[in-house]
Amino acid sequence: MLSLYGPLLEENVAIGQLGQSLDGHIATCTGASHYVTGPESLINLHRLRALADAVVVGRATVEADDPQLTVRHVEGPNPLRVVIDVHGRIDDGARVFHGPAPGALRLTGIDTPPLPGVESMALPLDGAGRIAPDAILRALAARGCRRVLIEGGGRIVSCFVAARALDRLHLAIAPLITGSGRSGLSLPGVADLGDAIRPDARHYPMGRDVLFDLDLRRRAEGPA
Ligand SMILES: NC(=O)c1ccc[n+]([C@@H]2O[C@H](COP(=O)([O-])OP(=O)(O)OC[C@H]3O[C@@H](n4cnc5c(N)ncnc54)[C@H](OP(=O)(O)O)[C@@H]3O)[C@@H](O)[C@H]2O)c1
Numbered sequence: 001m002l003s004l005y006g007p008l009l010e011e012n013v014a015i016g017q018l019g020q021s022l023d024g025h026i027a028t029c030t031g032a033s034h035y036v037t038g039p040e041s042l043i044n045l046h047r048l049r050a051l052a053d054a055v056v057v058g059r060a061t062v063e064a065d066d067p068q069l070t071v072r073h074v075e076g077p078n079p080l081r082v083v084i085d086v087h088g089r090i091d092d093g094a095r096v097f098h099g100p101a102p103g104a105l106r107l108t109g110i111d112t113p114p115l116p117g118v119e120s121m122a123l124p125l126d127g128a129g130r131i132a133p134d135a136i137l138r139a140l141a142a143r144g145c146r147r148v149l150i151e152g153g154g155r156i157v158s159c160f161v162a163a164r165a166l167d168r169l170h171l172a173i174a175p176l177i178t179g180s181g182r183s184g185l186s187l188p189g190v191a192d193l194g195d196a197i198r199p200d201a202r203h204y205p206m207g208r209d210v211l212f213d214l215d216l217r218r219r220a221e222g223p224a
Pocket of ligand 1: 017018026027030031032033036057058059060061062064065084085086087129130131132151152153154156157159183
């Protein structure tokens with residue numbers, strides 16, 4: 001699958017991923033997300049982790065899933081596991097902080113107290129209390145992480161898409177309808193369809209799911 005994974009072998013690449021229902025939800029309204037998508041999509045996710053130097057998740061994903069963020073369903077190295085927790089709400093019991101090498105990193109605001117036993121890096125916040133995606137990617141590049149997977153949830157991936165900080169997005173769509181739930185992508189709307197993000201796209205069957213591999217650096221050819 002060189003067309004799918006080849007672009008991720010570039011020197012500097014940021015890729016987002018989300019697995020969602022047909023109606024655009026990445027979890028139920030209670031936050032349950034295991035598993036929106038099927039086993040083939042889970043293997044694809046672990047392959048992305050194995051190709052990444054660092055995998056980044058938002059605070060709400062750690063609270064909902066207590067993920068390990070390690071590579072278990074394919075062979076390959078574990079990435080650095082990065083949690084964005086600007087206010088220091090996640091406690092030191094989270095599994096993500098206790099996995100194998102190369103360990104975990106907590107990205108916080110400047111005034112957030114340290115968490116004993118957990119490596120933290122403080123970065124400046126913007127007026128909305130967010131760390132700019134570019135600043136996150138620069139901080140990770142400075143410690144040698146040049147292939148970065150933004151694994152979720154919807155708010156952090158949306159933040160990276162809105163900032164145009166992603167090169168690619170793997171959007172796995174499962175044939176299920178949850179009715180309501182946690183949103184996948186949520187971005188400022190456009191009035192004109194000509195202003196919609198219309199990336200170059202390929203799609204791949206993943207069991208019962210369909211994976212859209214979106215090249216966010218290239219606009220699709222053809223009529224807008
Ligand atoms: N299906 C999937 O592919 C998938 C993948 C991952 C997670 N999930 C599910 O998604 C749900 C969580 O997703 P979510 O969208 O609610 O939340 P999320 O993206 O996991 O986390 C959002 C929080 O992370 C922090 N954050 C994110 N970007 C930031 C930035 N640029 N600067 C500073 N802080 C930032 C903020 O924390 P503060 O509020 O503390 O400021 C923000 O509220 C869970 O139910 C989980 O199970 C599904």
